[in-house]
Amino acid sequence: MARLPTDVETEIDRFCNDIKRNTYTRSADLALATIFMFKKLIGESKWSNASELITLIRSQAHRLNQGQPVDSITFNITRRILKLIRDVSVRIIHGKNEGSDISLTLQAVLNDRAATSTFNDDDNENIEENLQPKTQQIRTNLPDSSAINNVEGEVSVQRLKPELMDDLNWYSSDIELSVKNLSQQALAHIHANELILTLGYSYTVEQFFKYAASKNRKFHVFILEHAPFFTGHKMAVNLSALNIPVTVVTDSAVFAIMARVNKILIGTRSLLANGGLTAKSGTYNLALAAKHYNVPLLVCAPTYKFSPTYLPSFDPVMCNTFPSPENILSYESIYQSSLDIVVPMHDYVPPELVTLIIGSGMGNAPSYVYRIVSELYSAEDNDLERLQKESLK
Structure with missing residues (x-):
């Protein structure tokens, strides 16, 4: 089971106290502070794979959100980071360019359908035959749902942490520029x-x-x-x-x-x-x-x-x-x-x-x-x- 270092525990307590004292007057400041707290937790805690990290964050969710409404920003950031962990895990296992490959294949199908839309009904069988290989290619490129649900345990800390930190930095920048x-x-x-x-x-x-x-x-x-x-x-x-x-x-x-x-x-x-x-x-x-x-x-x-x-x-x-x-x-x-x-x-x-x-x-x-x-x-x-x-x- 993943453990929290003492300085991380102290930082979480300080963060919770700041929320109780309404230290963060702007919602964006609270969102950024929440991300910073999770970056510290992810960077300094002991965990070996994505599955342990998700369990660790979920186990600390009630502390980080203590006294906050269930629709609060800290809850939203917590859920978003958990989603990023899963997305990064899938990206590592199934390849970074998988999503773009699927989009290009789908676009090819749509282009073929548009090009053949002026054909007569007699040509329908030929149209379906032309589209069938590309449709099959989309099905082949899509990752299996059972595989997606199990990738967390396969992604090690060495592979996950650098990419996850990059995504969290991007997420912080997105929040800073949101207004x-x-x-x-x-x-x-x-x-x-x-x-x-x-x-x-x-x-x-x-x-x-x-x-x-x-x-x-x-x-x-x-x-x-x-x-x-x-x-x-x-x-x-x-x-x-x-x-x-x-x-x-x-x-x-x-x-x-x-x-x-x-x-x-x-x-x-x-x-x-x-x-x-x-x-x-x-x-x-x-x-x-x-x-x-x-x-x-x-x-x-x-x-x-x-x-x-x-x-x-x-x-x-x-x-x-x-x-x-x-x-x-x-x-x-x-x-x-x-x-x-x-x-x-x-x-x-x-x-x-x-x-x-x-x-x-x-x-x-x-x-x-x-x-x-x-x-x-x-x-x-x-x-x-x-x-x-x-x-x-």
Whole structure:
């Protein structure tokens, strides 16, 4: 069984304490810190093959994600790294260029089918005979599913570690550039003289607005203040510094101003596999008002915020955080010791209230999120949610 060195154990404890103290103010910083933690674990721990490494990471998943919602970024990064380990293992065993060979063979079949599409029905037998060898070649190139499931035990640490570290470095770079790549789509969604509504502060949304303004796109931003935390004031100050016209609006006035708004642009904490999202408290009311007035709701979300958690497993407690209610009601004003005050930080917004999800690559409908999630993570790792629940019992 793989073991953890003492300094790795210490680093994991420090990382967990930083999360509890909310040291990471930006989601990208948390994602990068999680990857750095796993790189240290992979680089300094004792393991002999990919199978042992996967077991080691899964055994530490409940510690790294302790106290975090099951759709949190640390969970997503954990699952993504497990997927990378499996992908690298398959790539080593079956060859690096296998995927491109399959694509070229498939393209040849499609080209032949297009070239023969003008033939008569009498030529169908000849067409099938021409396509049969190439179709058989695709089947031959595809790795056997049973072989894929067993490659982890065949890949040694000497072969796996260098390539895996390269992939993790690439993954870190992708996260660092995710907001920049996302914001470069701003001109496709923000048009001249539009009135755009947002909620509170989001670094991703701020960069989205800044990029559009840097290209001399004129627009006006309504900002809901997001009480009781009032993060909307920070957004207003930052946008005003770039001469972007802003108006701060109270949360209760969202329905009154919705008829004047052209579109809504918000950030999110996570995107669930069904296309729904968990976002700042107040987002659900905002989405309902937008639905009533048929105002499009656009969500900015880098791919590391995509979570494989589905709605049937959504738990308002497991998928939420509850800060101190001091901002709502001071301790001095509480006269009953049995009074419970709950301050949820996030709302769940169902996919039918979301118009478009703007990711790092392109915009997608909420119904397409499940497809992206299936490419990012392995189905074998969906039980990390169960491990998290068991660790809390």
